[in-house]
Amino acid sequence: MSTSVSMVGASRVYPGGIPAVDCVDLEVAAGELYVVLGPSGSGKTTMLRMIAGLEPIDAGELRFDGESMTRRAARDRDAALVFQQPVLFPHLSVRSNLTYPARARGVPRPERAARVLEAARAWNVEPLLDRAPRTLSGGQKQRVALARAMVRRPRVLLLDEPFSSLDAPLRAALRNELTDWQRRSGVTTILVTHDQAEALALADRVAVTDRGKILQVGPPHEVYDRPNCRFVAEFLGSPPMNMLPARLEVDGDGRLILSLEGLEPALAFHVRDDLEAHFTRFKTTSGRLDLGLRPEHLAVVESRVPGPREWVLSGTIIRVEPLGHETITSVATGPHVVKVRRPARVSDRVGEVAQVSLNLSRATLFCC
Numbered sequence: 001m002s003t004s005v006s007m008v009g010a011s012r013v014y015p016g017g018i019p020a021v022d023c024v025d026l027e028v029a030a031g032e033l034y035v036v037l038g039p040s041g042s043g044k045t046t047m048l049r050m051i052a053g054l055e056p057i058d059a060g061e062l063r064f065d066g067e068s069m070t071r072r073a074a075r076d077r078d079a080a081l082v083f084q085q086p087v088l089f090p091h092l093s094v095r096s097n098l099t100y101p102a103r104a105r106g107v108p109r110p111e112r113a114a115r116v117l118e119a120a121r122a123w124n125v126e127p128l129l130d131r132a133p134r135t136l137s138g139g140q141k142q143r144v145a146l147a148r149a150m151v152r153r154p155r156v157l158l159l160d161e162p163f164s165s166l167d168a169p170l171r172a173a174l175r176n177e178l179t180d181w182q183r184r185s186g187v188t189t190i191l192v193t194h195d196q197a198e199a200l201a202l203a204d205r206v207a208v209t210d211r212g213k214i215l216q217v218g219p220p221h222e223v224y225d226r227p228n229c230r231f232v233a234e235f236l237g238s239p240p241m242n243m244l245p246a247r248l249e250v251d252g253d254g255r256l257i258l259s260l261e262g263l264e265p266a267l268a269f270h271v272r273d274d275l276e277a278h279f280t281r282f283k284t285t286s287g288r289l290d291l292g293l294r295p296e297h298l299a300v301v302e303s304r305v306p307g308p309r310e311w312v313l314s315g316t317i318i319r320v321e322p323l324g325h326e327t328i329t330s331v332a333t334g335p336h337v338v339k340v341r342r343p344a345r346v347s348d349r350v351g352e353v354a355q356v357s358l359n360l361s362r363a364t365l366f367c368c
């Protein structure tokens with residue numbers, strides 16, 4: 001049976017500091033792989049330590065399956081925390097490292113041995129079982145730490161940037177192993193990371209944090225496609241969302257007009273009827289907004305004739321970045337630079353004039 005985890009108005013204020021975790025509400029469903037994504041210092045580690053019982057909860061509540069854990073000691077919560085830098089017992093073999101937490105919890109010997117073998121296979125550490133931790137590479141140590149958490153079968157698994165010290169291919173392999181194991185075992189897992197690509201790749205749901213607060217929670221595609229604030233829009237995606245200063249006003253006939261600021265000649269259009277509902281909810285008293293568009297919602301087009309949902313900007317190519325599987329082309333238009341996601345093989349050249357169409361049906365507007 002998997003365990004649900006919830007935090008209600010949970011805060012942690014370090015002595016003399018501002019809240020590291022600030023009145024956080026969080027609901028992790030039983031069996032979910034929940035990823036907390038945020039920049040360094042946003043309170044991710046503190047949040048995990050509060051759940052594990054290693055950090056006091058100064059205000060609010062923590063519950064497992066609806067039962068309060070707020071004042072329970074760490075050992076009574078049964079949440080396993082895997083640290084960013086793997087911590088193994090240096091004087092014990094890998095096998096004993098794997099067995100230790102299960103033995104400490106009174107799991108009978110045959111059951112322990114079976115679990116060690118299963119975990120060692122899942123995490124590819126079977127050939128390392130008789131080695132000493134000091135003879136292992138960083139990646140091998142992290143596999144052992146993950147396997148050990150699995151042998152223990154905690155109610156809740158907490159992972160603090162477990163892959164951040166590994167090189168890219170190993171990171172990708174371990175991510176896959178984690179998702180495979182997590183689906184099979186159904187252990188409720190909360191992973192924190194500053195790596196947006198990792199969060200999107202792993203999460204059932206991702207919670208974006210900044211300065212101790214959760215700003216938005218949702219399935220990866222939802223948070224990526226419909227960010228609810230500028231921070232989320234710019235933290236997710238590589239390159240990040242393009243932001244263009246814009247105005248949204250109503251003309252004498254009550255029709256919406258969207259214009260981009262700073263362009264010569266000015267670019268202003270009536271918002272097409274089918275997009276009116278999408279745009280109306282962004283109306284502000286000042287009319288000033290930022291128009292957010294992901295690089296894949298821009299295209300370099302041949303002619304200036306707008307497509308059915310498109311706007312076209314004219315500009316000059318100032319940078320072409322071939323990335324192997326795609327190319328990022330930067331186009332300067334007036335005072336703005338937009339980044340366009342392009343196919344791998346394009347003939348874009350720095351200095352050339354380019355027409356960039358904007359897919360406004362995918363735009364998000366942000367109040368200034």
Ligand code: ADP
Pocket residue numbers: 014015017020038039040041042043044045046047
């Ligand atoms: P993250 O894991 O997202 O990088 P942390 O939870 O480690 O963030 O830290 C959140 C904030 O709390 C930061 O401003 C950090 O400086 C502060 N902080 C973390 N640990 C302590 C501590 N033991 N004492 C005082 N301040 C701390």
Ligand code: MG
Pocket residue numbers: 044045046
């Ligand atoms: Mg941290």
